[in-house]
Amino acid sequence: GIVGPGSWSLHRRAIQALVGGVNSPSRGLEAVGGGAPPYIARADGAYLFDVDGRAYVDYVQAFGALILGHARPDLREAVVRALERGVLFGACHEMEVRLAERLQVVMGAMCERVRFTASGTEAVMTAVRLARAATGRRLLVKFAGSYHGHFDAVLVGAGSGASTLGLDESAGIPDGVKADVATLPYNDAETAERFLRERGDEVACVLVEPIVGNFGLVEPEPGFLQRLARAARRAGALVIFDEVITAFRFGPGPVYPQLGVEPDLITFGKILGGGLPIGGYGGRRAIMEQVAPVGPVYQDGTWAGHPLSMASALATLEILTAETDLYPRLGRLGQALAQGVRDLAARHGVPVVVHQRGGAVCAFFTREPEVRDFGGVQRSDARAFATFFRSMLARGILLPPSPYEVWYVSAAHGEEEIDKTLQAIDRAMADVARAA
Ligand code: PMP
Structure with a gap:
């Protein structure tokens, strides 16, 4: 063997x-x-x-x-120091505030307000719920082969682990959920524009990795994201960039400024946690304040804002920004x-x-x-x-x-x-x- x-x-x-x-x-x-x-x-x-x-x-x-x-020794030190102050509080604490403030700086407008979750899946799941609430529409548009976590709606036409096993999508997804998802080919601006022209008034959001990291690494062709975002906005739909893979991968922040298109909501996770579980979503204040307890979109989590993850994320961000x-x-x-x-x-x-x-x-x-x-x-x-x-x-x-x-x-x-x-x-x- x-x-x-x-x-x-x-x-x-x-x-x-x-x-x-x-x-x-x-x-x-x-x-x-x-x-x-x-x-x-x-x-x-x-x-x-x-x-x-x-x-x-x-x-x-x-x-x-x-x-x-x-x-990495300095990262481990930061987590051990947090561990010595207790593992989980189930209450508000300073590190989650400091991390949110740091993200306001490195993520800019996309983290005017932010919410941390325990995984990327939870972040995307809530961002989609928020977009549906904000628009009053049901349809989620995504791209064939793109992986966005393992909740029902995004496993429709998903890639990554599922495609590795030759599964087009998971069993157990109700037809009703499938009816509310449309899967389009990536890098095909014309098809996306046509779809949003014809059915745009049903579309809550377009969910896309600005650079695909889940069917290999596939970059958007020039103009694809721009045309997609323009067509979505014309239809009154929101654009969600899933940066769970790409944020902090190509620089100490999200990748979208390098591509010249701004989304309405962003999701992130992975690298930020420095090896501990994390996820999060953010956007401008007006839309984010539709989330509970300010607004009617509900999301919570026992592990959300976990002290060890916050400590690890703060130390990770410090290293990523300091080491030029x-x-x-x-x-x-x-x-x-x-x-x-x-x-x-x-x-x-x-x-x-x-x-x-x-x-x-x-x-x-x-x-x-x-x-x-x-x-x-x-x-x-x-x-x-x-x-x-x-x-x-x-x-x-x-x-x-x-x-x-x-x-x-x-x-x-x-x-x-x-x-x-x-x-x-x-x-x-x-x-x-x-x-x-
Ligand atoms: N979105 C993207 C783009 C991802 O790559 C992943 C994980 N591979 C997720 C969401 C889900 O994140 P998690 O595994 O933390 O739930």
């Missing part, structure tokens, strides 16, 4: 106790040939160490939740990795399309000249990816176990890790070429 006896032993126990052996289907190896995944005992910097003592350069980075790498070379450095490493993949694939005659922005990289094994939507991703060669994944894992490089996920370089990665990765890619591309 590609992992050791300790991982196999835990895997055999896991499948007898946890459904499918996992707590999140994204973590299993079903999409890449199956078998035991590495069971992790310890994480440090750019590395994960499994129960058999094998080290892996980690490009999963907790599915994009981490950007500083694992177990962090994002440029991630960009350089990401570029080196992406170019390496292109060069090595070419050397072995393996057709790939590689996308990269900052430290986010993904490779599609495809003969098509470009990948611009979910269809393009689905037509890529999943078997070639599986061969590649297994070859990389055997060489101590952990990629996300799905052709739909993005590889993340963290601030803990250095040239040494990239070099080691490129050596493994050279061998893995040879394996892909041989298997073709």
